[in-house]
Amino acid sequence: MTTTPIDAAHWEARFAELVKKHGIPGAQLGILRLASASDGAGAEDEVFTTATGVLHTGTGQPATTDSVFQIGSVSKVWTATVVMQLVDEGRFALDTPVVEIIPELSLGDPEVTKTVTVWHLLTHTSGIDGDVFTDTGRGDDALEKYVAQLGEAAQNHPLGATWSYCNSGFSLLGRIIEVVTGLTWDQAMKERLFAPLGLTHTTTLPEEAMVFGHAMGHLKGGDDPQVAPVWGLPRSVGPAGLITSRTEDVLAFARMHLTGGLTQDGTRILSEEGVAAMAAYQTECPEKILLGDSWGLGWFRCDWNGHRAIGHDGNTIGQAALLRLLPEAGIAVSVNTNLGSAIPLYQELYEEIFSALVDVHLPAPFEVPAEPVDVDPTPYLGTYARESVLEEVYVEKGKTWMRTTVSGPVAEASGDAEPEVHELIAVGDALFAVKPDKSEAYYPVRFYSLPTGEEYIHFGARATPKRPA
Structure with a gap:
């Protein structure tokens, strides 16, 4: 080369x-x-x-x-x-x-x-x-x-x-x-x-x-x-x-x-x-x-x-x-x-x-599509939780949203204790885009299941398990 x-x-x-x-x-x-x-x-x-x-x-x-x-x-x-x-x-x-x-x-x-x-x-x-x-x-x-x-x-x-x-x-x-x-x-x-x-x-x-x-x-x-x-x-x-x-x-x-x-x-x-x-x-x-x-x-x-x-x-x-x-x-x-x-x-x-x-x-x-993509969000709705982080995915007024609540030492140190709510924009099957606060860039949000069936959301490089309904 x-x-x-x-x-x-x-x-x-x-x-x-x-x-x-x-x-x-x-x-x-x-x-x-x-x-x-x-x-x-x-x-x-x-x-x-x-x-x-x-x-x-x-x-x-x-x-x-x-x-x-x-x-x-x-x-x-x-x-x-x-x-x-x-x-x-x-x-x-x-x-x-x-x-x-x-x-x-x-x-x-x-x-x-x-x-x-x-x-x-x-x-x-x-x-x-x-x-x-x-x-x-x-x-x-x-x-x-x-x-x-x-x-x-x-x-x-x-x-x-x-x-x-x-x-x-x-x-x-x-x-x-x-x-x-x-x-x-x-x-x-x-x-x-x-x-x-x-x-x-x-x-x-x-x-x-x-x-x-x-x-x-x-x-x-x-x-x-x-x-x-x-x-x-x-x-x-x-x-x-x-x-x-x-x-x-x-x-x-x-x-x-x-x-x-x-x-x-x-x-x-x-x-x-x-x-x-x-x-x-x-x-x-x-x-x-x-x-x-x-x-x-x-x-x-x-x-x-x-x-x-x-x-x-x-x-x-x-x-x-x-x-x-x-x-x-x-x-x-x-x-x-x-x-x-x-x-x-x-x-x-x-x-x-x-x-x-x-x-x-x-x-x-990574950007949102120029033309809207039609993806049914129903399978992905619910609450996902791990240590210090709660992700809630829901539909309101015809749009899909994700509410992120961070707690613990990092939230206290960075002053990010208040929940962030952002629209999830469909990119493809089980893939959405979100632009978090303080960010100029879109981040990917991937929904997927383990081979054993457990459902997860992958956001910010972290896998977060879905809570049972």
């Missing part, structure tokens, strides 16, 4: 233009292009970074390429990488039951406690309720305490029966890392990833991020920005989403995955087999539009018109990060923002970058 060199002046100007267009207070862009044979002998990798806007609309502090942002759930791929290092070392296998590593594990379903494996956690197929954000304090025992309380979490679907995004599973993976290494998750990430990769602006704890210019989240951007009420999530969520970084460091991590597990100086971080397994197909996604069509080990997998990309997004309280790798072209693109949703920016910017550099086009953005 032929690649085009990075035009730094063009992308610096274009990025600033698009960030302003989409009302994002501040953001960073990083592009990595590995040297190829066509570049000639001795050619070096290209790394381009730029920043625009402000870190905090209240202070006006400028965003720079050395500022740090919360990369949110992009952290999950970093946690997964350390888990795969331990697999490489023979400490356990992907099919090892978690209870063999953490004997005191006690989940809500005793059978799941016995049989859930490391693979189930890495692929979001455990069925453990994924949005348990219990704050277990700031101590080094935060994850140990968190896992001790996981027995109170619901089992949303039978083990391995479907895919549903699971933050809880990654906190549990973090605890596995602690038990096996004898280090805290934070220390393990530093020793096993940050230091070998030479990362100087990547941290896991708030007090570490504070030594750099650091972004503050915003619930709303544009001309009337709204700063998030708090900076971050509890330490117990660390392995699922508390890494803070800059795009240059994120690209160094991505480069390791593009080069079969090697750092810039040739040090091996992960085996070639481990890197390949993380990017390879592991399980299907019931809803294939929002993130990817399938999941690997940590990465989600995207079909870009016949080209296989891998990546991950991250959303914390008012911050959003996006990372995409196109392995066949040796290219990675990282964006960090301090606005809660960056999907419209992603759709426009990443299409321009990948089409310009390698003539690869992203799928068309």
Whole structure:
């Protein structure tokens, strides 16, 4: 595949233009292009970074390429990488039951406690309720305490029966890392990833991020920005989403995955087999539009018109990060923002970058049909519920609606305790579109049943079971 060199002046100007267009207070862009044979002998990798806007609309502090942002759930791929290092070392296998590593594990379903494996956690197929954000304090025992309380979490679907995004599973993976290494998750990430990769602006704890210019989240951007009420999530969520970084460091991590597990100086971080397994197909996604069509080990997998990309997004309280790798072209693109949703920016910017550099086009953005689609909503009406989230689907005045009520720690932190009511617009059989509050983009809503007959709604990457009528 032929690649085009990075035009730094063009992308610096274009990025600033698009960030302003989409009302994002501040953001960073990083592009990595590995040297190829066509570049000639001795050619070096290209790394381009730029920043625009402000870190905090209240202070006006400028965003720079050395500022740090919360990369949110992009952290999950970093946690997964350390888990795969331990697999490489023979400490356990992907099919090892978690209870063999953490004997005191006690989940809500005793059978799941016995049989859930490391693979189930890495692929979001455990069925453990994924949005348990219990704050277990700031101590080094935060994850140990968190896992001790996981027995109170619901089992949303039978083990391995479907895919549903699971933050809880990654906190549990973090605890596995602690038990096996004898280090805290934070220390393990530093020793096993940050230091070998030479990362100087990547941290896991708030007090570490504070030594750099650091972004503050915003619930709303544009001309009337709204700063998030708090900076971050509890330490117990660390392995699922508390890494803070800059795009240059994120690209160094991505480069390791593009080069079969090697750092810039040739040090091996992960085996070639481990890197390949993380990017390879592991399980299907019931809803294939929002993130990817399938999941690997940590990465989600995207079909870009016949080209296989891998990546991950991250959303914390008012911050959003996006990372995409196109392995066949040796290219990675990282964006960090301090606005809660960056999907419209992603759709426009990443299409321009990948089409310009390698003539690869992203799928068309998810939109409502130009002409109304006639779909009978009757089979999908009812109440769907999981931990902290209630989805009510009903018909009123000839239209189909979805009322979403969020509760618990995340709702309190983000100020989203009030229910949101939005029209569901039919797109196709069992597929609808909704535009949530504070979003410029439509999100897919998929209704489906498990092979055993249980009915589910898939929205926001989560599978939520239907309550019996």
